[in-house]
Amino acid sequence: MRYQSRRCAHVGPKVNGAVHERFAVRMVWKQLAREVGQAVERYIASMRSRHSMPGTLVPSWAVPFKPGLLAVAVLAGCASGPSTTPVSTPVSEAQPATPEVAAEALTEQRFAQWVAAFRTSARAAGIDDATLDVTLNNVQLHHRAVVADRAQPEFTRTFWEYLDGVITERRVSNGQQKLLELRDQADAVNARYGLPGPVLMAVWGIESNFGGNYGNVPVFDALTTLGFEGRREAWAKTELMAALKIVQRGDIDPGRMVGSWAGAMGQTQFMPTSYLAYAVDADGDGRRDIWGSMPDVLASTANFLARSGWRAEEPWGVEVQLPASFDPARADQAVRQASVQWAEEGVRTMDGSALPAMADAMVLQPAGARGPAFLVGRNYRALLRYNNSMSYALTVGLLSQRIAGGPPVQGAWPRDLRALTRGEMIALQTALNQRGFDSGAPDGQMGPATRGALRAFQRSAGLPADGFPTEELLRLLQTP
Numbered sequence: 001m002r003y004q005s006r007r008c009a010h011v012g013p014k015v016n017g018a019v020h021e022r023f024a025v026r027m028v029w030k031q032l033a034r035e036v037g038q039a040v041e042r043y044i045a046s047m048r049s050r051h052s053m054p055g056t057l058v059p060s061w062a063v064p065f066k067p068g069l070l071a072v073a074v075l076a077g078c079a080s081g082p083s084t085t086p087v088s089t090p091v092s093e094a095q096p097a098t099p100e101v102a103a104e105a106l107t108e109q110r111f112a113q114w115v116a117a118f119r120t121s122a123r124a125a126g127i128d129d130a131t132l133d134v135t136l137n138n139v140q141l142h143h144r145a146v147v148a149d150r151a152q153p154e155f156t157r158t159f160w161e162y163l164d165g166v167i168t169e170r171r172v173s174n175g176q177q178k179l180l181e182l183r184d185q186a187d188a189v190n191a192r193y194g195l196p197g198p199v200l201m202a203v204w205g206i207e208s209n210f211g212g213n214y215g216n217v218p219v220f221d222a223l224t225t226l227g228f229e230g231r232r233e234a235w236a237k238t239e240l241m242a243a244l245k246i247v248q249r250g251d252i253d254p255g256r257m258v259g260s261w262a263g264a265m266g267q268t269q270f271m272p273t274s275y276l277a278y279a280v281d282a283d284g285d286g287r288r289d290i291w292g293s294m295p296d297v298l299a300s301t302a303n304f305l306a307r308s309g310w311r312a313e314e315p316w317g318v319e320v321q322l323p324a325s326f327d328p329a330r331a332d333q334a335v336r337q338a339s340v341q342w343a344e345e346g347v348r349t350m351d352g353s354a355l356p357a358m359a360d361a362m363v364l365q366p367a368g369a370r371g372p373a374f375l376v377g378r379n380y381r382a383l384l385r386y387n388n389s390m391s392y393a394l395t396v397g398l399l400s401q402r403i404a405g406g407p408p409v410q411g412a413w414p415r416d417l418r419a420l421t422r423g424e425m426i427a428l429q430t431a432l433n434q435r436g437f438d439s440g441a442p443d444g445q446m447g448p449a450t451r452g453a454l455r456a457f458q459r460s461a462g463l464p465a466d467g468f469p470t471e472e473l474l475r476l477l478q479t480p
């Protein structure tokens with residue numbers, strides 16, 4: 001639960017669907033935080049050019065501001081007032097009063113104010129002082145997390161490139177090995193929640209590489225930083241409050257409460273609200289430990305998916321072959337029916353055997369009409385609740401299939417195609433709109449509106465309406 005779908009991977013808070021949250025409340029702090037955030041970005045940009053850093057920030061965002069330098073800067077900044085020093089002036093220990101350092105100090109001040117205001121509201125909501133002291137007294141602002149959170153990468157990967165990176169032979173064999181080691185626990189969880197062991201291993205393997213990397217950012221640092229930054233303040237405050245409740249209940253020592261920069265925690269990356277709703281104490285020690293107890297990790301993950309609609313009697317999905325007459329416009333999440341009805345349309349498994357029973361299934365063609373096809377049902381949609389990304393949910397299913405000893409994808413990916421850049425996606429959306437196919441405001445993201453508009457254009461041009469963006473379609477759209 002760490003990534004957001006716009007990177008073709010899964011980036012962002014997911015369990016709660018907060019990626020799509022809309023914030024109606026505009027608070028003064030939000031505007032302040034935005035201004036400060038912009039100042040921080042200018043500062044980082046100036047540092048980057050000064051030190052000839054590459055255009056992309058290295059992911060060492062976890063380095064907090066240096067308090068010592070800040071203490072000097074606060075004093076210097078207060079003494080000198082607004083500075084008119086050119087931005088190109090080099091920063092050095094001897095010249096602490098540059099605009100960049102002053103901006104950094106101001107940011108720290110405002111961050112402290114934000115935390116103090118949040119603390120007041122948390123106390124009013126029933127969090128005791130002991131909990132507030134141990135969680136919020138030493139939180140640190142991670143300014144690079146802010147930059148990463150706002151990043152709009154120009155280049156994205158295709159689904160098959162993402163799949164190649166996640167489903168490696170090593171990850172498959174590690175998943176099989178872990179399942180052997182944890183067989184008794186996995187069997188118990190399956191009996192209780194209806195979640196097969198290979199699926200749980202796949203989620204665990206993707207979220208944290210089987211516990212090898214679940215992040216080491218203190219959760220309270222991550223969430224106060226994101227709340228202060230302001231773009232998702234309401235969401236971050238809700239998660240912070242949930243995190244405080246977890247500590248107050250005594251489930252976990254706050255020093256062990258670490259995770260990703262987005263606030264996702266533990267071996268399978270639960271957001272705090274999801275933890276409160278779904279975490280389970282399976283080993284009976286009275287604590288729900290999704291960091292150190294594998295029975296708790298497996299049961300919590302299974303409970304989340306079971307409560308999200310996973311059905312024990314259905315598979316995650318199945319790769320299928322489509323009849324030659326299949327209209328690719330029917331490979332759409334809005335077109336759902338039982339496997340039996342898909343079979344009547346000529347949809348078959350790869351070896352021609354009967355389709356598994358799925359009550360409410362849809363066809364997915366993640367690489368368009370030229371690529372492989374999958375039939376997925378409610379269990380796929382349960383995985384979307386974990387992380388609202390087609391790439392994520394399909395990859396969990398395919399990895400679980402490999403861990404269970406099943407085949408890799410058998411259809412051929414159209415590897416001659418490449419993902420459109422963000423700029424090209426905006427051009428595609430703009431051209432669609434100009435031609436009267438409404439794709440909404442161009443944002444560089446492939447969403448349902450863009451897909452629908454692209455399909456309408458393809459139909460008008462007598463092309464298979466798969467809604468899959470390619471360079472060729474972009475050229476066609478831009479040709480008068």
Ligand SMILES: [Ca+2]
Pocket residue numbers: 280281282283284285286287288289293296
């Ligand atoms: Ca426990």
